[in-house]
Amino acid sequence: MSTVIPLSSIGVAEQPVETYIPAPQEFYRQGGPALDSFKRRINYLRISLTDRCNFRCLYCMPEHGAHFAPRSELLTDDELVRVVRAAASVGFEKIRLTGGEPTLRRNIVEIVRGIGATPGIREISMTTNALRLAEMAGPLREAGLTRVNISIDSLNPEKFRQMTRGGDFARVWAGIEAAERVGFNPLKLNAVVVRGLNDDEVADIARLTVDRPWQLRFIEMMPLAGVGDLAEQSVVPTREIIARLEQVYGPLEYIGWFGSDPARTYRLPGAQGTLGFISSITEPFCSTCNRMRLTADGKLHLCLLRDNELDLRAALRNGASDEDLSALIRQAVWLKPWGHGLPEGVKPTLRGMSELGG
Ligand code: SAM
Numbered sequence: 001m002s003t004v005i006p007l008s009s010i011g012v013a014e015q016p017v018e019t020y021i022p023a024p025q026e027f028y029r030q031g032g033p034a035l036d037s038f039k040r041r042i043n044y045l046r047i048s049l050t051d052r053c054n055f056r057c058l059y060c061m062p063e064h065g066a067h068f069a070p071r072s073e074l075l076t077d078d079e080l081v082r083v084v085r086a087a088a089s090v091g092f093e094k095i096r097l098t099g100g101e102p103t104l105r106r107n108i109v110e111i112v113r114g115i116g117a118t119p120g121i122r123e124i125s126m127t128t129n130a131l132r133l134a135e136m137a138g139p140l141r142e143a144g145l146t147r148v149n150i151s152i153d154s155l156n157p158e159k160f161r162q163m164t165r166g167g168d169f170a171r172v173w174a175g176i177e178a179a180e181r182v183g184f185n186p187l188k189l190n191a192v193v194v195r196g197l198n199d200d201e202v203a204d205i206a207r208l209t210v211d212r213p214w215q216l217r218f219i220e221m222m223p224l225a226g227v228g229d230l231a232e233q234s235v236v237p238t239r240e241i242i243a244r245l246e247q248v249y250g251p252l253e254y255i256g257w258f259g260s261d262p263a264r265t266y267r268l269p270g271a272q273g274t275l276g277f278i279s280s281i282t283e284p285f286c287s288t289c290n291r292m293r294l295t296a297d298g299k300l301h302l303c304l305l306r307d308n309e310l311d312l313r314a315a316l317r318n319g320a321s322d323e324d325l326s327a328l329i330r331q332a333v334w335l336k337p338w339g340h341g342l343p344e345g346v347k348p349t350l351r352g353m354s355e356l357g358g
């Protein structure tokens, strides 16, 4: 019989979870899929494989002085796969690998294979800047990666370089083509819209979907640590992006808003692909949230836009059994806050997006 690890010893909730309703210990040992205290089923884990990146996007990382965790603080490959196994045992089914830039993680192909072999996991996807995808798309696909989302904020190489602080558009485009060629279909592309930078380009970016079956998603910029000021001044609301598109293309066809997908989906008239809008700031989707995040240094981060975390690495390195890990993940799910508190002025301060994985 394993011991129950007290929450106080693993640094749960670095800021109070105002919605927290304690459940009895027996609850965390129950079977069945993990539900939070608002009865949302949480089955999607986004794993940041590294906090490092080969870009420095304006809305994500500071140009200089970003904090990187020492290697000894990152979860090892074996620890990662153990966490995934424990998550699967409480009903997690979807894993997304992100970062930082996930393709910079050593052994990424083997990590994908290990996660893919975990009973209960039915989808492993990745969010990437695609700089290394031309070489890696094939091996990743062969290892069992099911989908990729590629971030691309501009089709103008100079603007792209400016927004990523040095990114090479041609290599990224080659990565996109490789992803399509090896069968990551339908391809998903993400563009964060920043006022004064790429807001004048949304119609050109959207045009990519006219004769390609791609799913392009426009994302409202969020105020994570390090970029809060930029985000406050430069967020472009979804309704404004749609208005710009409709000026050029006429009325968009509304397709729907499906389950826990944060994007509302539309289509340009006659287009093969679709357009999604992720409006975290102007139209939050917290009520259908199904996700939690694991930081590269082993913390379960309960809500993207809050600082609450539960330290799984401490448990792993203090001898937690598989049963303990499953119970801790179930506990973290229970502690998940209702939603973000931006409208009330509650801002995340601990981590930047590159540590959390978006
Ligand atoms: N490096 C990979 C990439 O860029 O795709 C994965 C990590 S990145 C943090 C994941 C996603 O978060 C990307 O689509 C990126 O555009 C988005 N992102 C980063 N900072 C953001 C911010 N402040 N607001 C909204 N989205 C952001």
Ligand code: SF4
Binding pocket: 053, 054, 055, 056, 057, 060, 061, 099, 100, 101, 129, 151, 164, 353, 354
């Ligand atoms: Fe790197 Fe992705 Fe952040 Fe850009 S958005 S700096 S590519 S982690």
